[in-house]
Amino acid sequence: MPLMPAVLASRLSGLESRFRIWTIASTMVPTMGALGLQLVTFALTARGLGVEQFGRYTALLAVVAVGVEAIGMGGADLLVRAVSRNKEAFGTYYGNMLLGIALTLPVAVLAGTLVAAGILRVEVALPFIALALFAEIGLARVSASTELAMVAHAQTARAGWVRVATVVARLVAALLFFIVLERHALDEWIVCLSVQSVAMMAFYAWLGARLYGAPRWVLLGGEMKSGFLFCANQGARAMQSNLDRMVLSRFADAYSLGVYGAASRILQLGLFPMQVMTRIFYPKFFQHGANGMAASRAYALRVAPALFGAGVLSGAMVACAALLAPHVLGRDFAGSVEVTAGLALSLPFIALQYPAADALTGAGRQGIRAVIYGVAAVGFGFVLVAGVWLKGVPGLIGAFVFAQFLLAAILWGAAFRCKDVPDGIAPANTIYVDEGK
Numbered sequence: 029m030p031l032m033p034a035v036l037a038s039r040l041s042g043l044e045s046r047f048r049i050w051t052i053a054s055t056m057v058p059t060m061g062a063l064g065l066q067l068v069t070f071a072l073t074a075r076g077l078g079v080e081q082f083g084r085y086t087a088l089l090a091v092v093a094v095g096v097e098a099i100g101m102g103g104a105d106l107l108v109r110a111v112s113r114n115k116e117a118f119g120t121y122y123g124n125m126l127l128g129i130a131l132t133l134p135v136a137v138l139a140g141t142l143v144a145a146g147i148l149r150v151e152v153a154l155p156f157i158a159l160a161l162f163a164e165i166g167l168a169r170v171s172a173s174t175e176l177a178m179v180a181h182a183q184t185a186r187a188g189w190v191r192v193a194t195v196v197a198r199l200v201a202a203l204l205f206f207i208v209l210e211r212h213a214l215d216e217w218i219v220c221l222s223v224q225s226v227a228m229m230a231f232y233a234w235l236g237a238r239l240y241g242a243p244r245w246v247l248l249g250g251e252m253k254s255g256f257l258f259c260a261n262q263g264a265r266a267m268q269s270n271l272d273r274m275v276l277s278r279f280a281d282a283y284s285l286g287v288y289g290a291a292s293r294i295l296q297l298g299l300f301p302m303q304v305m306t307r308i309f310y311p312k313f314f315q316h317g318a319n320g321m322a323a324s325r326a327y328a329l330r331v332a333p334a335l336f337g338a339g340v341l342s343g344a345m346v347a348c349a350a351l352l353a354p355h356v357l358g359r360d361f362a363g364s365v366e367v368t369a370g371l372a373l374s375l376p377f378i379a380l381q382y383p384a385a386d387a388l389t390g391a392g393r394q395g396i397r398a399v400i401y402g403v404a405a406v407g408f409g410f411v412l413v414a415g416v417w418l419k420g421v422p423g424l425i426g427a428f429v430f431a432q433f434l435l436a437a438i439l440w441g442a443a444f445r446c447k448d449v450p451d452g453i454a455p456a457n458t459i460y461v462d463e464g465k
Contacts, residue, residue: 062191063297067349069199070293071356073217076206079286079360081214083277086289087150088157090273091143092164095136096172097266099165101128102258104173105389106251111180112311113318122177122236123243128255129169137161148277152214160218163225167194174232177240179307187307190232197228257394264401265385271405272428275412280421283360288421290357291367294349298342298375305335306382317390321446328387328443332380339379346372370425377432384439393446400442404435 074082103125110117140161144150150157171194178187201224205211211220237243248255273292276285309331317324350368353361388397408431415427 062188062195063300065192065195065199067297067356069195069202072199072202072206074286074290074357074361076202076212077214077217078212079358080282081212081286083282083284083286083289084150084152085214085217086273086285086292087148087277088144088152088160089164089289090270090277091140091148092161092168093270094263094266095140095161095165096168097262098139098259099129099132099136099169100125100173100259101132101252102255102262103128104176105258105262106248106255107173108176108180108311109254109314111177112314115181118177118180119241119244120246120248122240123245124248124251125173125177126233126243127245127247129166129173133162133166133169136165140165148274150277151282152218156215156218159222163218163222166229167225170229170232174236175307177236180311181240182311184304184308188304194228197224200224254394257398258389261385261389261394261398261401264398264405267405267408271409271412272424275409275416276421276424279413279416284421287361287363288367288424290353290361291350291364291371294353294364294368295346295371295375297349298346298372299378301338301342302335302375302379302382305331305338306386309383310386313386313390315390317387317392321387321391321393321443324387324391325443327390328383332383335379335382336376339376342379343372343375346375367421367425370422371428374429374432377429377436380436381432381439384436384443387443388439388446391446393442396442396446397439400435400438404431404438407431408435 073085077085103121107118107121107125110121137158141154141158144152144157144161145154152160171190175187175190178184178190198221201220205217205220211217273285273289276288280288309327312327313324316327347369350365350372353364353368357364385397385401388394411427411431412424415423415425417423419426
């Protein structure tokens with residue numbers, strides 16, 4: 029009889045492992061489909077614009093990637109934290125999320141336009157810079173938030189299909205613009221993608237309400253501090269992940285930026301498998317973190333090997349995919365092969381950052397995570413500038429890989445040193461459900 033609980037626990041553990049594997053596999057199917065479609069879209073865009081126009085577009089996309097994480101006041105992460113513990117909280121947190129996006133998107137567009145035109149000196153007319161930032165930041169934020177709403181309901185496979193829909197819509201726009209209409213001007217492409225982006229934003233806002241309930245239009249003042257910490261953390265992470273293209277756009281010509289931009293886009297494809305896995309694990313960190321930092325850290329150690337393996341595999345696949353760049357993108361992009369292979373070395377280190385960082389968030393140590401990413405963003409910039417100044421593009425690649433390794437080491441160090449002491453965000457059992465709370 030005493031053996032029965034152990035046997036039952038073993039069987040339950042086995043079932044949990046098989047369920048996790050099935051969840052990852054079922055989520056990977058739409059994600060890998062999206063990867064393939066995104067590669068086609070990327071190739072169409074790069075070939076259609078040409079290496080120099082694509083270089084200018086790359087600089088704008090680097091600003092977009094930061095702006096996406098800087099808007100929304102952390103509403104999507106607050107929604108995941110709340111709904112993973114209490115499904116009834118969705119309406120309130122969904123309304124809070126949508127309002128946060130609507131209020132902060134114009135600010136992000138204005139700031140991004142000033143950065144792109146003033147600091148990075150992107151050679152695109154000011155109105156088109158603003159239009160491109162509005163369309164790309166808005167769609168990326170709304171689509172990612174829709175995915176997270178589904179993740180909060182443990183529907184990760186469905187969230188993967190949102191990514192497929194986003195990519196398919198952009199692919200259709202690219203086919204119409206570059207192939208059917210035979211247009212190639214960057215300014216005209218910006219107008220085209222803006223129309224497509226606004227339509228998709230409206231669709232996703234409707235879809236979330238249709239699936240899970242209408243939003244309650246209220247800003248949660250009691251969650252502002254937590255939301256700011258989420259937002260600061262994600263914005264700082266996006267900054268350190270995209271500073272390489274920003275630095276290069278300031279110090280290099282459009283051709284070099286176009287080649288590097290193509291390589292970085294291929295690298296981003298390698299991030300998707302890891303992002304799928306982290307979205308499966310992410311709500312679990314809040315559940316384990318409710319029991320303290322030690323429990324959150326233990327869960328991080330459990331999932332770290334799988335993420336590291338995914339990073340190694342992704343790095344190998346990205347390096348192999350780079351060999352196709354001159355054939356797919358055109359001979360002008362031949363220089364991106366070596367650049368992509370070098371950048372691929374960073375993927376295992378990036379993979380190791382996720383579990384350590386999410387362990388801090390799950391245990392209520394979001395403030396520490398935000399500080400680490402904030403300091404890393406500044407330090408990252410100095411390292412990249414030094415790399416470019418010393419060795420040009422090869423120096424930038426080496427600096428990028430080293431900085432990712434260093435950030436992973438710092439995050440794991442923080443995860444092991446942190447104690448169970450609140451740092452100012454909402455306690456684990458605080459979930460706002462009713463309006464006015």
